[in-house]
Amino acid sequence: MSKSCFQVISLLRDAAGRVEGETAQLVKDAVKVLSSHELYAPSITRFRDNDRIATQYYDGLIRLHHPTRQRKKSVVDALRDKRGSHGERRRVSADVKNALENDTEWNFDILQLEKITENHALSQLGVKIFERWKVADFLSCNEDILYRWLCTVEAHYHAGNAYHNATHAADVLQATSYFLDSPSVAAHVTENHAIAALLAATVHDLDHPGRGNAFLINTRQSLAVLYNDHSVLENHHVALAFQLTLQQNSNVNIFGNLSREEFTSMRHAMVEMVLATDISRHFEYLVKFNKMNVVDVQEEAREGNSLTICNMLVKCADISNPTREWSLCQKWAHRIVEEYFEQTREEREKGLPVTMEVFDRKTCNVPLTQCGFIDMFVREAYATFSEFANLSPLSTQLEANCEQWKALSSSWTPANNLSLHM
Structure with a gap:
């Protein structure tokens, strides 16, 4: 302060x-x-009395309860040096290869890849994206170690979660790679931060239990106690990622050949980026991004800007579902709502405070909840970031999807909630 x-x-x-x-x-x-941190969210602390959805998003997702710089080469320079040969790619079936064909496009169908790979979209897509960005070269590690790391990370996501599973991580990784490909972004991001962003996206929801921070706090679970009720899951995701990577005699230590300074820099960046996905700090990071100056800045400021951009970039990747083409947007919405329904059910069964009452399967109007999420979190973030990244079609798609949800809201009945995620 x-x-x-x-x-x-x-x-x-x-x-x-x-x-x-x-x-x-x-x-x-x-x-x-x-x-307090609420200084960063002055525009959302008061709502109209009838704005029930916005109020509950705020209470459930935000309020909860009351290094040495290394490898400063820009992404543009690094990729000019490295791109060209993709090397020997791990053998995959023709179906998987076809499903991966358009992974550099915004409307890449990650759910189709999930189906074809039988829930191994993260490891299959991760190999291709990491190869394209030469992650193994940057980390000076064997490609087999990197692949084993991907498989280990994938195995520690909960396949039974409707939304927070390895496919969501793959989706966020794909979006992160897409954003980094933007020349407007690449011109301001250092190579080490770009690699850190890809790794952070991969692990950003590791071991997610399918329940939110408020639920963990209200049930006094060990993780909430360990992290003092602050960014509980986000701290756990990134801590577990490093525990799995650095365990003794590990055959997945992708950082094993980095110098102490390089590792410290990479770890700092990854931790920052994963913690930035805490939705309760959304407006704090949005304000920091808006205040950033990228014109005629000194080297130290450029390094700071690079991290600020990547924090925002991974955040936007994490909430990218409403900006995808309508079919994908709708399917992802059904998945997250299904997870919220289950949390509400468990909260009621255990006599806990209900985090977001609007997500009751018996009464919920799903399209209205999606409009509320777009209004509160997505629209402003994407308006800001897409202007910086020169990706205005994403905001255009967001508005088109919002209109689709509004059109559906008038005819939505609770009966529709019985078969969302099938």
Whole structure:
């Protein structure tokens, strides 16, 4: 927090002691906001009384409860040096090869790949993307080690989750690679941050239990206790990723040939990017991205900008479903809603506070929940990022999908909720 902000807080506290009643309470509320992370979300702390969906998204997903720089070569320069030969690719069936054919396109059908590979989309797509970005070369590791690492990571996602599974990780990885391919992005991202973003996308929901942070906190689960109720799952995802990678006698240690400084830099970047996916800190990262200056900056500022861009990039990849073509957008929405339905059911069964009551299978209007999510989180983030990355068609698709959801909302009945994710 800046010195000027502390001065404002001090002045407000003094003023609070000299006024009474409602005015005093308003001053105290202002001090509370200035002293917390909610400073980054001033536009969402108040909703219309009837905006039930927005309020519950806020309460359920945001509120919850009250290194040495290395390898500064830009992505553009690095890929100019490296791209050309793809080397020997691991043998895959013709069906899988065909399903992977369009992986550089935004509307790549990851769900078709999931079906063809029998839930191994992450390892199959990961091999191709990592090969294209020369990840093994950058890490100075054997390609077999990198493949085993991918398979190990994939095995620690929960295939039984409707949404937070390895296919979601593959989807986020594909989006991350797509964003990094944008010349407008690549011009400002260093090579080490680009590689870190690909790895972070791969592990960003590792071992996700299919329940949100609020649920873990309310049930006093060990992870919530371990991480003091702060970014519980995000901390766990990235911590487990490094535990699996660095375990003794590991045959999946993709960082084994990095110097201490290189490893420290890579670890710092990956941790930052995974923690940035915590939706409760969404507006904090959006503000930081909006404040970034990429014009005529010094080397140190360029390094900081690179990380800020990648934080935003992975965040946008994580919430990219509403910007995909309608069929994919709809299928992903049904998956996440199914997971929320199950969480609500369990919360009611256990007598817990219900995180988001709107996600009750018996009453939920799914299209309205999707419009609410777009309004609260996706639209502004994509308007900002797509302008920077010169990817305006994504925002155009987002608005088209939102109109589709609005059209469906008037005829939606709870009966539709019985067979969403089949």
